[in-house]
Structure formats: C-alpha cells, structure tokens
Amino acid sequence: MTTSTAKATQTSSTFHRECATTINVRATPQRIWALLTNAAEAANPDGSTAFSMTEVLSGVMLPMIKSSLPDFGPSFETYAADLKREVERSA
Numbered sequence: 001m002t003t004s005t006a007k008a009t010q011t012s013s014t015f016h017r018e019c020a021t022t023i024n025v026r027a028t029p030q031r032i033w034a035l036l037t038n039a040a041e042a043a044n045p046d047g048s049t050a051f052s053m054t055e056v057l058s059g060v061m062l063p064m065i066k067s068s069l070p071d072f073g074p075s076f077e078t079y080a081a082d083l084k085r086e087v088e089r090s091a
Contacts, residue, residue: 006080008073015062019072020054023080027087035087051080 006023025032029049044050055072 006077006084008076010071010073012066015058015060017057017062017066017069018054019076020052021073021076021080022050022052023084024048025051025084025087031090032083032087035083051083053080 004024006021008019008021010017010019012018024044026048028047032049032051053076055076057069
C-alpha cells in the first residue's frame with residue numbers, strides 16, 4: 001500500500017480495539033530510524049519506506065473503559081504526517 005497522506009483505520013469489538021495508520025515517506029528506513037525506533041527494515045524500489053503504526057488494546061477490562069478512551073485516529077494521522085514532514089525536510 002502506498003499512501004501520501006496518513007489515514008487511520010479503526011476496528012473494535014467487545015474485548016478488542018485497534019487503531020492503525022500507514023504513510024509512504026520519501027526516505028530510506030535508515031533516515032526514518034534516525035528519528036524513530038522500530039521503523040520498517042526495507043525500502044521500496046523508489047527509495048521510499050512505508051511507515052506503519054498500530055495500537056491494540058484488549059482484555060476483559062476493555063468493555064468497562066472503552067467509552068472513556070479517546071479517538072486515536074486523528075492523533076495517529078497527525079503523528080505519521082509529522083514524521084513524514086520532518087524526515088523528508090531533513091533529507
């Protein structure tokens with residue numbers, strides 16, 4: 001998947017909640033690694049890297065706290081876009 005803007009996806013069930021985002025950054029994994037640990041390990045043929053971030057919450061307590069959790073989507077999209085902007089700016 002190649003994306004130029006971050007778009008968060010969210011799934012939810014009784015005992016599971018997941019938020020994820022992916023963005024294509026015009027930089028090598030090593031460049032991204034300089035700003036962030038645990039990034040992708042292989043670059044695409046065009047020299048870009050697909051950066052993905054996922055948060056998974058699960059367990060028996062989730063149904064009790066789910067309604068008090070924030071919507072992670074907007075902050076995930078902002079985080080990925082900020083990482084992309086900073087890495088590509090310093091390239």
